[in-house]
Each structure stands twice: as C-alpha cells, then as structure tokens.
Amino acid sequence: MTKRASFVCLFLALTWFGYRISAQKDPKVTEEVLHRPTPMPDRIILTWSDDPTTTQSVTWRTSLSVKDGVAEIAEAEDGPLFVKKARRHNAATERYDSDINQSHYHSLTFRDLKPETLYTYRVGDGFNWSEWNQFRTASKDAKPLTFLYVGDAQNDLFSMWSRLVRMGYSNAPRAQFFVHAGDLINNADKDYQWGEWHQAAGWINHSMVAFPTPGNHEYGGKRLNRNWRPQFTLPGNGVKGLEETNYYVDVQGVRMVALNSNERQAEQAAWLDQVLATNSNKWTILTFHHPILSTARNRDNKALREAWQPVIDKYAVDLVMTGHDHTYGRSNLMTGTSGREGKAGTVYVVSVSGPKQYELTPQKWMQRAAEDTQLFQVVHIDGNKLTFEARTATGALYDAFELEKQRGKANKLTNRTPKTPENRRKPAATASGGL
Numbered sequence: 001m002t003k004r005a006s007f008v009c010l011f012l013a014l015t016w017f018g019y020r021i022s023a024q025k026d027p028k029v030t031e032e033v034l035h036r037p038t039p040m041p042d043r044i045i046l047t048w049s050d051d052p053t054t055t056q057s058v059t060w061r062t063s064l065s066v067k068d069g070v071a072e073i074a075e076a077e078d079g080p081l082f083v084k085k086a087r088r089h090n091a092a093t094e095r096y097d098s099d100i101n102q103s104h105y106h107s108l109t110f111r112d113l114k115p116e117t118l119y120t121y122r123v124g125d126g127f128n129w130s131e132w133n134q135f136r137t138a139s140k141d142a143k144p145l146t147f148l149y150v151g152d153a154q155n156d157l158f159s160m161w162s163r164l165v166r167m168g169y170s171n172a173p174r175a176q177f178f179v180h181a182g183d184l185i186n187n188a189d190k191d192y193q194w195g196e197w198h199q200a201a202g203w204i205n206h207s208m209v210a211f212p213t214p215g216n217h218e219y220g221g222k223r224l225n226r227n228w229r230p231q232f233t234l235p236g237n238g239v240k241g242l243e244e245t246n247y248y249v250d251v252q253g254v255r256m257v258a259l260n261s262n263e264r265q266a267e268q269a270a271w272l273d274q275v276l277a278t279n280s281n282k283w284t285i286l287t288f289h290h291p292i293l294s295t296a297r298n299r300d301n302k303a304l305r306e307a308w309q310p311v312i313d314k315y316a317v318d319l320v321m322t323g324h325d326h327t328y329g330r331s332n333l334m335t336g337t338s339g340r341e342g343k344a345g346t347v348y349v350v351s352v353s354g355p356k357q358y359e360l361t362p363q364k365w366m367q368r369a370a371e372d373t374q375l376f377q378v379v380h381i382d383g384n385k386l387t388f389e390a391r392t393a394t395g396a397l398y399d400a401f402e403l404e405k406q407r408g409k410a411n412k413l414t415n416r417t418p419k420t421p422e423n424r425r426k427p428a429a430t431a432s433g434g435l
C-alpha cells in the first residue's frame with residue numbers, strides 16, 4: 001500500500017469511528033440530575049396557613065448552599081415601578097434529605113395584606129430570584145368564588161398529568177385555589193415524583209393557592225412522609241398531631257375543610273363536629289382522600305363512613321370531594337351511613353385526574369360515573385348558588401349540577417349532566433343498588 005493510500009484509509013477509518021460516536025444516543029438523564037436543587041428557587045407553591053384575606057404563605061426549595069431564604073412583595077402595578085416599593089421578608093428554612101438529594105425548603109407567610117388586592121412577589125436568596133409572581137388576596141365579603149378540584153394525580157405526573165392540570169387552569173384561570181384530594185404522587189419518598197408534580201403544575205402553583213390533603217400514597221406505611229410539612233405551609237388548626245393535613249380555611253362565605261382520612265378518624269369526627277358547630281359561613285365543603293361512597297364494591301370504606309357521615313348529615317354539608325378509587329362517581333343528595341338518596345343531604349364526588357384508572361361497580365347512588373377518564377372539576381359559588389362542572393382532559397363537559405340554598409329548607413339540586421354517553425369499559429349495566 002502506498003503512503004498516500006494508507007493515509008486515505010486512516011482518514012476513512014477515523015471518519016467512520018467519528019460518525020459512530022456521534023450517532024450514539026445520549027444516556028437517559030438521571031433523576032438525580034433532573035431534580036437536583038440549585039441556588040435558584042424551584043417547587044414554589046402558594047398555600048394558605050392563616051386568614052386568606054390578609055395573609056399568603058409561600059414555600060420553595062433550593063440547594064443547601066442557600067442558608068437564608070428571602071421574599072419580596074409589593075402591591076401589583078400596571079408597570080414595573082412596583083419593584084422600588086417591594087418589602088423584603090425572611091423565610092424559615094428547613095433541611096430535607098430525600099432519596100436522591102439534600103435540599104433546603106424555605107417558607108414564609110406574608111402578613112398584614114389588604115383584602116381583595118393583587119400582589120406581586122418573588123422568592124430567592126437576594127441574588128438568585130424567581131420571577132415576580134402575582135396572587136390576589138380573598139375578599140372579606142362572600143363575593144363570587146371559583147376553585148378547582150382534582151382527585152389522584154399519582155402516576156406519570158410529568159408526562160400525563162401535566163395536560164390535565166393545565167387544561168384545568170385554562171378553564172378556570174381566575175380560580176382562587178386548587179384542591180388536591182390526596183395521592184398527589186405514587187411513592188411519597190421518591191423525590192423525583194414530587195419534582196414531576198411541581199413541574200407538571202409549573203407556574204400555576206406560583207399564582208394559584210394549592211389546597212392539598214394527603215392520601216394513602218403520601219404515607220409510607222402508617223406515617224406521613226417527612227417531606228409533606230417542609231413543602232406545604234398549611235394551617236395548624238386541626239387535630240393535634242395532624243396539623244397541616246387536617247385543617248380548615250374560611251374563604252368568601254365558604255368553610256373549606258380538609259380531613260386526613262388516613263388516621264385518627266374518630267378524633268377528626270369530634271373535631272369536625274366542633275368546627276361545624278361554630279360555622280357561620282353559608283357553604284360548607286369537605287375534602288379528603290378515601291371516599292364515603294366508593295365507586296367499587298371491593299373498595300368500601302365502612303369504618304370511615306360510620307365515623308364521619310353522621311357529622312356530615314348533622315350539619316348538612318353541601319359537598320364532599322374525594323379520590324382514591326381511580327374512577328368518577330357523583331351522587332345526588334344523600335344521607336345516612338347506608339346511603340339513602342333523597343331530597344336532602346350532601347353531594348358526594350369521587351374523581352381522578354391522573355392516568356391510573358380502575359374499573360367501577362355500577363351503583364344506584366351514581367348520578368354520573370366514568371372509567372378511563374382524566375377529570376378536573378370547577379366549582380363556582382355565587383351567593384345562594386353553587387355550580388359544579390366536571391371536565392375531561394380535553395376540556396369536554398362530562399358532568400354538572402347546581403345546588404341552591406333555600407331558606408329554612410334543604411339545598412335544591414338540579415342536575416345538568418350532559419346527554420353524552422358515559423365513558424365506561426363495558427356498556428352501562430343496570431344499577432345494582434346498595435353500597
């Protein structure tokens with residue numbers, strides 16, 4: 001081989017090896033890299049821990065290098081000059097060591113805010129800042145109120161829950177809060193799942209208050225996972241020891257109650273009795289994870305129903321919003337632990353927002369049911385009227401009803417269920433009755 005031919009062969013060989021190397025796929029990015037905390041704030045989330053007319057809590061995450069979190073807040077203005085009026089506040093900082101990283105969670109509650117006022121805020125360390133986000137404080141009056149509610153997100157949060165939560169936001173962008181009825185993630189001790197939950201909701205959590213209650217998947221065995229309290233700043237007005245998982249907030253004529261259906265049900269029944277005995281709000285709405293009326297026969301929560309439904313009946317709670325069963329089921333007005341449908345009582349809802357779906361058992365109490373459907377719910381309250389809409393991940397209306405307060409009488413329920421077929425795995429069979 002001539003010297004020239006050898007050179008050409010070497011050149012071709014190197015070109016081929018170079019091509020092979022460049023054609024190799026990048027390795028999968030690890031969870032450690034994808035969810036690594038940095039000095040830049042992430043997992044920013046608004047919650048209420050006190051009076052929503054004058055306070056607003058915010059929580060965020062950074063790397064351990066950020067020892068002192070700070071936030072700045074000003075009344076929002078049309079232009080950028082609000083920045084000069086921003087006041088700085090110091091956060092409380094808590095360390096959390098997860099399965100894949102170590103981080104600091106920072107939280108603070110803005111206080112002495114004006115009711116019904118748009119504020120802008122940012123969080124950071126004084127050098128690395130979030131964007132300026134906006135929120136509006138609640139009114140002191142029972143003005144019209146809208147909120148979103150979803151059942152279990154739980155699985156494939158980044159890939160498949162994101163479209164649902166964003167469609168929910170698109171349908172109710174001025175909702176004041178977003179109820180998550182438990183099982184936000186599948187494995188509470190897997191930090192990548194919480195990372196995905198925050199990524200999926202993205203900046204919605206920066207500007208719309210989250211109202212979460214834990215499901216069985218936020219528990220590792222019998223204990224609430226250690227990361228619940230660092231990452232959510234919630235009221236401590238529940239049963240002692242269940243703070244930030246069992247609580248209530250009064251907002252614009254509605255008493256919103258979160259119960260923790262995972263433990264100490266009898267104590268929470270007594271607490272609920274007290275909380276509702278002193279309730280002067282026109283509307284009372286409960287959320288918790290395990291349903292009072294299960295959508296599947298083999299998933300009945302008899303002990304929970306016997307503990308809580310007598311209190312729910314005693315105070316004629318307007319609406320109970322749950323999850324856990326990975327299907328949709330919505331009742332008419334119901335009373336009694338054996339599930340009596342009638343002209344008085346409470347509307348019970350089971351819903352699911354994530355892609356994990358189960359089979360349901362048709363039952364008489366179901367005014368509307370669904371399988372294999374991701375749903376969000378928009379609840380709007382205006383004076384004596386409550387409007388409820390369940391919409392699918394495509395935004396299609398799937399179920400609706402209205403409740404109307406009547407002086408000295410039970411609520412009037414009007415079904416507005418669309419005439420579209422039910423989303424079911426098998427053709428709807430005749431309701432078999434009972435629980």
Ligand SMILES: [Fe+2]
Nearest residue numbers: 183215216324
């Ligand atoms: Fe569950």
